[in-house]
Amino acid sequence: MPNDAIATGVQPSGVQPSEVQPSDALQARTPNWWKRAVVYQIYPRSFADSNGDGVGDIRGIIDHLDHLATLGVDVVWLSPAYRSPQDDNGYDISDYQDIDPLFGSLADLDDLIAGLHQRGMKLVMDLVVNHTSDEHEWFQESRRPGSEKADWYWWAPPREGFAPGEQGAEPTDWRSMFSGSAWKFDELRGEYFLHLFSTKQPDLNWENPQVRQAVYAMMNWWVARGVDGFRMDVINMISKSVPLADGANHFDGPRMDEFLHEMHQHVMAGQNLVTVGEMPGVTLDAAANYTDPSREELDMVFQFEHVGLDEVPGGGKWALKPLHLPDLKASLSRWQYGMEGRGWNSLYWDNHDQPRIVSRWGDDSDEHRVASAKTLATVLHLMKGTPYIYQGEEIGMTNAHFTSIDQYRDIEALNHYAEARELGTPEKSLLESFAVKGRDNARTPMQWDDSKQAGFTTGEPWIAVNPNKDVVNAAAAVADADSVFHHYRSLIGLRHDHEIVREGVFDLLEPEHEQLFCYTRSLSGSDGDEQLLVLANLSPSEVELPEALRTDGDVWLATHAERASDRLQPWESRVLKVR
Numbered sequence: 001m002p003n004d005a006i007a008t009g010v011q012p013s014g015v016q017p018s019e020v021q022p023s024d025a026l027q028a029r030t031p032n033w034w035k036r037a038v039v040y041q042i043y044p045r046s047f048a049d050s051n052g053d054g055v056g057d058i059r060g061i062i063d064h065l066d067h068l069a070t071l072g073v074d075v076v077w078l079s080p081a082y083r084s085p086q087d088d089n090g091y092d093i094s095d096y097q098d099i100d101p102l103f104g105s106l107a108d109l110d111d112l113i114a115g116l117h118q119r120g121m122k123l124v125m126d127l128v129v130n131h132t133s134d135e136h137e138w139f140q141e142s143r144r145p146g147s148e149k150a151d152w153y154w155w156a157p158p159r160e161g162f163a164p165g166e167q168g169a170e171p172t173d174w175r176s177m178f179s180g181s182a183w184k185f186d187e188l189r190g191e192y193f194l195h196l197f198s199t200k201q202p203d204l205n206w207e208n209p210q211v212r213q214a215v216y217a218m219m220n221w222w223v224a225r226g227v228d229g230f231r232m233d234v235i236n237m238i239s240k241s242v243p244l245a246d247g248a249n250h251f252d253g254p255r256m257d258e259f260l261h262e263m264h265q266h267v268m269a270g271q272n273l274v275t276v277g278e279m280p281g282v283t284l285d286a287a288a289n290y291t292d293p294s295r296e297e298l299d300m301v302f303q304f305e306h307v308g309l310d311e312v313p314g315g316g317k318w319a320l321k322p323l324h325l326p327d328l329k330a331s332l333s334r335w336q337y338g339m340e341g342r343g344w345n346s347l348y349w350d351n352h353d354q355p356r357i358v359s360r361w362g363d364d365s366d367e368h369r370v371a372s373a374k375t376l377a378t379v380l381h382l383m384k385g386t387p388y389i390y391q392g393e394e395i396g397m398t399n400a401h402f403t404s405i406d407q408y409r410d411i412e413a414l415n416h417y418a419e420a421r422e423l424g425t426p427e428k429s430l431l432e433s434f435a436v437k438g439r440d441n442a443r444t445p446m447q448w449d450d451s452k453q454a455g456f457t458t459g460e461p462w463i464a465v466n467p468n469k470d471v472v473n474a475a476a477a478v479a480d481a482d483s484v485f486h487h488y489r490s491l492i493g494l495r496h497d498h499e500i501v502r503e504g505v506f507d508l509l510e511p512e513h514e515q516l517f518c519y520t521r522s523l524s525g526s527d528g529d530e531q532l533l534v535l536a537n538l539s540p541s542e543v544e545l546p547e548a549l550r551t552d553g554d555v556w557l558a559t560h561a562e563r564a565s566d567r568l569q570p571w572e573s574r575v576l577k578v579r
């Protein structure tokens with residue numbers, strides 16, 4: 001410890017006095033209640049398995065509701081548990097109004113809603129309506145010649161001069177997100193159908209008003225059942241530029257605003273729900289419009305800029321690019337400034353499609369895992385917006401560190417592997433990319449304890465448990481007042497307790513600094529001007545603080561018990577109330 005270490009009398013994270021309170025009945029009636037909320041995402045397949053079949057299920061979630069209540073989250077977003085052939089782990093839905101037997105039953109889901117509501121938490125369902133499963137009855141009907149649902153999907157004949165199935169016969173040059181052409185020929189219909197994702201995920205035709213009405217009816221059925229909102233899967237793909245054409249963009253089509261507003265009118269109006277639209281490639285201006293309250297479209301969106309910083313522009317997802325902290329600060333602060341007074345940000349590091357943050361921007365070594373996980377949490381949660389926590393993030397779970405293709409389960413990685421191997425890409429480079437960015441990194445089972453399968457299942461898990469469960473597990477984290485878990489708990493408490501965390505205006509400091517991520521939040525109120533200062537060292541070396549940042553103040557939260565006023569230790573962060 002440096003000699004001038006100061007002790008402020010404030011404990012490090014985990015033993016903050018701040019009381020964490022989940023949302024209460026009053027909050028439920030408050031408009032814009034989600035501005036005070038923290039959301040926790042559950043990927044049901046990997047959360048907790050109650051029946052020993054190796055796959056997580058709804059009963060397993062119910063068994064762990066107290067974990068969520070202790071953490072203090074307000075909302076659970078449940079990734080799809082609907083009936084599905086599981087080609088894309090449930091993002092291929094064959095019945096929107098039923099639960100897949102793999103996960104339980106509708107009665108289990110009702111119990112989940114009740115269990116959450118009893119604890120003051122809410123449930124957000126995943127709404128996957130850019131596409132259905134090819135096994136959905138709508139698609140099966142649509143295939144039949146003369147069907148009433150003939151244009152519920154995007155059908156097109158082979159390109160002129162080409163025979164069906166011939167190379168180049170696909171109606172446009174669009175590529176699927178999961179490799180290969182975005183078109184597949186259907187023998188029964190005698191035409192191609194569009195699938196922006198897997199061949200088992202045909203795109204719905206939102207130009208057809210009947211499709212839209214069927215979706216709204218389904219959503220209202222869920223609202224009547226008690227759900228509190230929707231996370232909308234790739235929602236900026238529902239409007240496409242018509243006619244579909246080579247080279248055209250299939251994001252943010254011309255009718256996006258119209259469709260979202262119509263959906264709002266049919267489902268959301270007067271219900272006090274929360275909506276978040278997943279929008280790959282969305283621009284800041286478009287996001288500000290989508291979330292402008294006066295337009296009545298969405299409450300917030302998931303944008304992708306900050307999770308694309310390790311992509312090589314034009315090189316696709318898998319080419320590796322080293323990370324550079326000033327890029328992260330520039331991106332996140334651009335969204336903070338750009339949304340101020342216009343729309344509302346969602347704040348996330350992880351989800352089921354992203355690698356684990358502690359392995360991506362942090363340091364998952366034994367030495368720095370805990371501090372770096374806490375500091376990354378601090379930096380994210382004290383920005384303006386609604387924070388999302390992905391299961392396991394709250395205990396500092398790391399990437400899977402798989403070394404063989406046999407360990408992977410994700411269709412995106414497996415399809416890319418097959419295609420790239422065919423083209424001669426060396427296996428080693430593919431495995432390197434998957435280890436860094438593969439979606440399975442976030443899909444290994446939740447680590448509840450240090451038992452054989454980490455308390456996730458009594459059977460054989462569908463994907464391997466990370467061997468670091470001996471150290472990284474919820475039981476250990478909850479028992480340790482200085483753990484990542486209690487740091488997240490404290491951050492949630494700060495958001496609940498302080499208007500400045502919810503509403504303060506963001507300002508980035510030291511934008512070019514290669515190791516520090518520092519910013520202020522400022523609020524003018526009847527009690528005068530308040531200011532919060534967030535100081536974070538996102539590096540494994542000690543960093544001297546620039547003069548201007550050596551400020552005194554009340555320490556609201558800190559990663560380290562002993563602190564020096566003029567420097568930050570490796571991965572140290574502090575939150576100071578300076579005015």
Ligand code: NOJ
Binds near residue numbers: 092
């Ligand atoms: C985005 C989801 O988050 C991802 O997991 C899924 O594969 C695609 N949309 C297709 O639904």
